[in-house]
Amino acid sequence: MLNLNSIMIxxxxxxxxxxxxxxxxxxxxxxxxxxxxxxxVGSCFLSIGEHDKVKGKNPNPERLILNFETKEVKEEFxxxxxxxxxxxxxxxxxxxxxxxxxxxxxxxxxxxMTPWE
Numbered sequence: 001m002l003n004l005n006s007i008m009i010x011x012x013x014x015x016x017x018x019x020x021x022x023x024x025x026x027x028x029x030x031x032x033x034x035x036x037x038x039x040x041v042g043s044c045f046l047s048i049g050e051h052d053k054v055k056g057k058n059p060n061p062e063r064l065i066l067n068f069e070t071k072e073v074k075e076e077f078x079x080x081x082x083x084x085x086x087x088x089x090x091x092x093x094x095x096x097x098x099x100x101x102x103x104x105x106x107x108x109x110x111x112x113m114t115p116w117e
Contacts, residue, residue, distance in 0.1 A: 006044060007066065010051025011106050018048045020105050023083045024068075042069065057107030065101070066110040073098035073112045080112070 011017045018037035022028060025046070031038035038047035046066075070076045077091050077100040088101040088109060097114030104110060 004044070006038075006047060008047045008049065009106070009108060010054040011048060012050070012054055012056065013106075014048050014050050017104065017106055020083075020085075021046065021048060024080055024085070024104075024110075054106075059107075061103060061107050061109040064108075066108070067113045068110065069113055069115040071115060073100055073114055076100075076112050 009017065014035050014037060018029060018032075021037075021039070025039050025041055027039065029037040030040050031047070036047060036049040038045055068076075074091050080102060081087055086103040088103050089099075091098050091100040091112075097116075098112075099114070100112045102110055102112075
């Protein structure tokens with residue numbers, strides 16, 4: 001059985017993207033080394049680093065979406081919106097839970113979601 005334990009976001013500007021996710025996650029990076037940044041977020045490790053094939057904004061942001069679980073989707077939505085994150089979709093109810101979608105500075109989508117129970 002496989003275990004997905006980390007996600008890496010490649011970027012042209014790791015410092016800028018890391019500064020953004022530091023605010024979203026709400027803490028300084030747990031790891032910072034050689035232009036790479038990483039956070040333990042729940043049971044996953046999120047890392048950001050430079051990738052030579054990534055240039056500019058993501059042309060297909062809906063292809064892969066990061067989901068951050070929280071029981072306070074509406075409250076976290078307001079907090080992250082105030083950070084300057086681009087709102088893609090305001091909080092909406094789906095299947096008994098709430099979802100809200102944002103875009104990061106590189107054009108990648110991430111969502112706030114009610115935990116699956």
